[in-house]
Amino acid sequence: MMESSLLLSISTFGFLLSFVFYLSGLVFHRKRPLKWGSVSAWIVLVILTAGIALRWIESYQLGFGRAPLSNLYESLVFAAWSIALIYLLLELRTRYRVLGVFPLLFCFLAMAYASFSGMDSAIRPLVPALQSNWLIIHVVTCFFGYAAFTVSFGISILYLFRAAHKPNPHPKGVYALLPPLKQMDEFNYQMIFFGFIWLSLGIISGAVWANSAWGTYWSWDPKETWSLITWLVYAAILHARNIRGWRGNRVALLSLVGFGCVLFTYFGVNFLLSGLHSYGSF
Amino acid sequence: MQEKGGLLKRFAGTLASMRLTLIIFLTLAAVSVLGTLFPYGMTGADVHHHYPPALAWFIQTFSLHDMYRTNWFRLLLLLLCVNLIICTVQRLPKTIKLTRQRDEEFSSDKIAKFSQNFQMTTAQPVETAAASIGKVMGAQFGPLKTIGGAGKFSGLAEQGRWSSFMVYFIHLSVLIILVGAIIGSLFGFKGIMNIIEGEASNTVMLSRGHERLELPFAVRCDAFSISYYETGTPREYRSDLTILKGDEEILQTPIRVNHPLTYGGITFYQSTYGSFLTSLDLEIRDTESGRTWTKNMRMRTPETLPGTTDQIQVMDYREDIAQLGPIVIMAMLREGEEATGAYVLVNDPDFHGNRISNYHFAIQEAETARYTGLQVKSDPGVWVVYVGFSALLIGIILAYYMSHRKIWVVAEPSRQFPGRTQVTLGGRANRNPLAFEEEFQTICQGVEQELRASENKDSET
Numbered sequence: 138m139m140e141s142s143l144l145l146s147i148s149t150f151g152f153l154l155s156f157v158f159y160l161s162g163l164v165f166h167r168k169r170p171l172k173w174g175s176v177s178a179w180i181v182l183v184i185l186t187a188g189i190a191l192r193w194i195e196s197y198q199l200g201f202g203r204a205p206l207s208n209l210y211e212s213l214v215f216a217a218w219s220i221a222l223i224y225l226l227l228e229l230r231t232r233y234r235v236l237g238v239f240p241l242l243f244c245f246l247a248m249a250y251a252s253f254s255g256m257d258s259a260i261r262p263l264v265p266a267l268q269s270n271w272l273i274i275h276v277v278t279c280f281f282g283y284a285a286f287t288v289s290f291g292i293s294i295l296y297l298f299r300a301a302h303k304p305n306p307h308p309k310g311v312y313a314l315l316p317p318l319k320q321m322d323e324f325n326y327q328m329i330f331f332g333f334i335w336l337s338l339g340i341i342s343g344a345v346w347a348n349s350a351w352g353t354y355w356s357w358d359p360k361e362t363w364s365l366i367t368w369l370v371y372a373a374i375l376h377a378r379n380i381r382g383w384r385g386n387r388v389a390l391l392s393l394v395g396f397g398c399v400l401f402t403y404f405g406v407n408f409l410l411s412g413l414h415s416y417g418s419f
Numbered sequence: 420m421q422e423k424g425g426l427l428k429r430f431a432g433t434l435a436s437m438r439l440t441l442i443i444f445l446t447l448a449a450v451s452v453l454g455t456l457f458p459y460g461m462t463g464a465d466v467h468h469h470y471p472p473a474l475a476w477f478i479q480t481f482s483l484h485d486m487y488r489t490n491w492f493r494l495l496l497l498l499l500c501v502n503l504i505i506c507t508v509q510r511l512p513k514t515i516k517l518t519r520q521r522d523e524e525f526s527s528d529k530i531a532k533f534s535q536n537f538q539m540t541t542a543q544p545v546e547t548a549a550a551s552i553g554k555v556m557g558a559q560f561g562p563l564k565t566i567g568g569a570g571k572f573s574g575l576a577e578q579g580r581w582s583s584f585m586v587y588f589i590h591l592s593v594l595i596i597l598v599g600a601i602i603g604s605l606f607g608f609k610g611i612m613n614i615i616e617g618e619a620s621n622t623v624m625l626s627r628g629h630e631r632l633e634l635p636f637a638v639r640c641d642a643f644s645i646s647y648y649e650t651g652t653p654r655e656y657r658s659d660l661t662i663l664k665g666d667e668e669i670l671q672t673p674i675r676v677n678h679p680l681t682y683g684g685i686t687f688y689q690s691t692y693g694s695f696l697t698s699l700d701l702e703i704r705d706t707e708s709g710r711t712w713t714k715n716m717r718m719r720t721p722e723t724l725p726g727t728t729d730q731i732q733v734m735d736y737r738e739d740i741a742q743l744g745p746i747v748i749m750a751m752l753r754e755g756e757e758a759t760g761a762y763v764l765v766n767d768p769d770f771h772g773n774r775i776s777n778y779h780f781a782i783q784e785a786e787t788a789r790y791t792g793l794q795v796k797s798d799p800g801v802w803v804v805y806v807g808f809s810a811l812l813i814g815i816i817l818a819y820y821m822s823h824r825k826i827w828v829v830a831e832p833s834r835q836f837p838g839r840t841q842v843t844l845g846g847r848a849n850r851n852p853l854a855f856e857e858e859f860q861t862i863c864q865g866v867e868q869e870l871r872a873s874e875n876k877d878s879e880t
């Protein structure tokens with residue numbers, strides 16, 4: 138019974154450590170801490186994967202096996218997992234490590250919020266409305282989208298800071314290790330498009346699920362509506378960039394707006410508005 | 420005339436413009452924000468009850484509490500479609516022309532300035548070098564077409580020429596989804612059926628406009644049940660249904676949440692349940708005079724207590740309130756006074772709160788019937804919507820991964836090193852430059868290896 142929660146606690150501190158490595162690499166423009174950050178993030182990702190898997194197994198031992206994706210606590214843990222995974226994959230591709238500061242910060246914050254805010258972390262059985270395989274597909278796709286947007290948010294912040302100090306960074310300055318602006322813009326676009334795919338999958342899987350469970354694929358439930366708003370904002374970014382040729386600052390700023398929508402879709406709707414998705418009721 | 424043509428053109432231009440698209444996207448987002456602030460589905464009276472007058476006026480004027488069904492919201496969606504269609508009609512011919520374009524020949528100086536480029540010299544003569552490069556390109560990228568010559572070799576290979584059509588596919592799928600939604604709202608219906616255990620019904624109460632709909636068959640609820648986990652949270656809501664045509668039992672099946680039944684294009688979903696009172700045996704005691712009466716009561720049917728002018732009435736029945744078990748809501752009307760009421764516990768006849776004024780109520784027997792609440796839905800447009808969904812997903816994923824990549828190759832006698840051949844490669848991709856860079860570099864490495872290898876072979880012989 139103890140094991141999964143232990144692994145999750147280790148992951149929380151692991152993410153903090155990894156974030157500190159990334160941050161000191163950026164601030165002191167040293168490559169070595171960045172490497173430690175990266176290595177520790179991979180290790181934590183493995184531990185967290187094991188933790189989530191164990192929690193899944195434990196739910197079977199409790200007699201009602203279900204995927205660990207069904208309340209605020211579990212979704213925060215899964216959010217941290219997806220952000221770490223998607224960021225590390227980006228890092229593998231781009232071979233730039235400095236971009237990890239914000240993603241790892243958010244991994245830590247998500248885990249810390251899940252662990253320390255006193256929310257219910259017990260493994261409970263699913264209420265009838267959530268007993269469906271669509272739950273897994275829907276949650277995973279949505280969170281991959283959110284995670285990609287989180288990474289894009291991190292890139293955008295670094296972009297805006299870096300762009301405010303043009304043209305050439307001091308070779309020993311904070312921005313020395315950042316990729317050139319044009320590349321950051323490109324990475325940002327890739328992440329936004331990638332997130333857009335997953336969010337589309339998430340919204341569509343949610344619609345198909347709703348149709349098979351309640352007979353309406355779209356009911357303007359606040360969570361649904363907010364995910365559509367988020368989707369529209371990112372669609373606007375893609376179009377502005379692709380057709381009107383927006384680059385750099387404007388795209389980065391819009392990505393911040395998009396991320397604000399993600400946060401509101403995830404937290405705001407649960408806390409401020411009522412609806413089907415307010416974890417746990419129904 | 421010219422003026423008019425110019426205006427029309429400008430109008431069409433606005434309708435086709437990307438600026439309008441962005442404005443519509445952001446407006447849709449903004450009004451949806453408003454829509455989520457006010458609970459969807461409130462009635463006009465609710466709005467006035469909940470908000471101060473000025474705000475209530477604003478909400479009502481723009482129907483913000485019921486926004487998604489208003490004409491201005493539909494107009495916005497229509498505008499998006501028009502924008503999309505006109506934009507497509509304007510761009511499609513250009514895209515077709517672009518993909519049909521004759522391939523241009525570039526000088527090596529120009530190619531060397533492309534975002535991806537590579538240059539080397541080799542001892543191989545022009546034709547052999549070109550053949551070697553063609554071999555590598557053929558294996559790793561795509562067939563190399565000759566597009567020019569005369570003393571030199573000029574070639575081009577390309578991939579993903581059709582990817583520029585992907586956006587049309589995406590946009591078409593958006594239109595398909597909207598068409599499906601329109602079909603659903605025109606030809607479908609949605610409503611509820613409350614069926615008492617053991618009884619059958621063919622009447623659907625439509626959620627729109629208090630109308631009823633008679634189905635061509637009846638649905639009988641044979642049983643309704645709830646099962647619980649050990650912790651007490653519900654595990655399953657289940658109704659055993661039978662479809663009846665006249666007296667004939669067509670189909671018998673249980674439904675549960677997440678597991679509906681579809682029959683004749685109509686789908687039944689487990690939605691709610693409840694119970695109501697069919698009859699009640701009530702003992703009434705006047706605590707002042709000590710007289711008692713027993714009465715059989717029916718819902719909402721007033722009874723006068725003999726010897727008085729006081730009327731009592733059963734107002735409502737609730738299955739469970741605050742874990743006190745089932746309760747009956749009673750009301751009493753006495754001449755010259757306002758009506759008063761009380762909650763009467765069914766399972767606890769001596770409860771001190773079971774009273775109104777000088778009357779104490781004890782329930783001797785409460786007969787209830789349970790009903791299952793089914794959501795009933797028919798949506799002939801849903802398959803169109805699903806086709807649109809699939810197309811949208813396929814389209815976006817392909818648009819992300821596909822790009823139009825071109826690699827130009829020039830092999831010509833070197834100006835710097837007489838007797839040698841200069842090889843120049845230049846590449847362009849319309850998206851995903853990172854992936855293309857990797858691809859391009861692998862190809863260049865391959866080309867270099869191939870040319871060096873054949874040089875060595877030559878020098879050995």
Ligand code: HEM
Pocket residue numbers: 330372375376379380435436437440499500502503506507510583586589590593815818
């Ligand atoms: C909800 C509706 C829409 C969706 C989901 C959508 C989706 C997309 C996507 C995913 C792309 C590719 C973006 C990229 O390559 O970065 C795209 C490109 C484009 N969209 Fe849309 N779009 C929508 C509405 C519109 C509208 C209303 C217009 C009308 C003007 C439009 C015009 C374009 C154009 C011109 C392109 C670029 C084509 C090119 O790159 O050659 N879109 N759209």
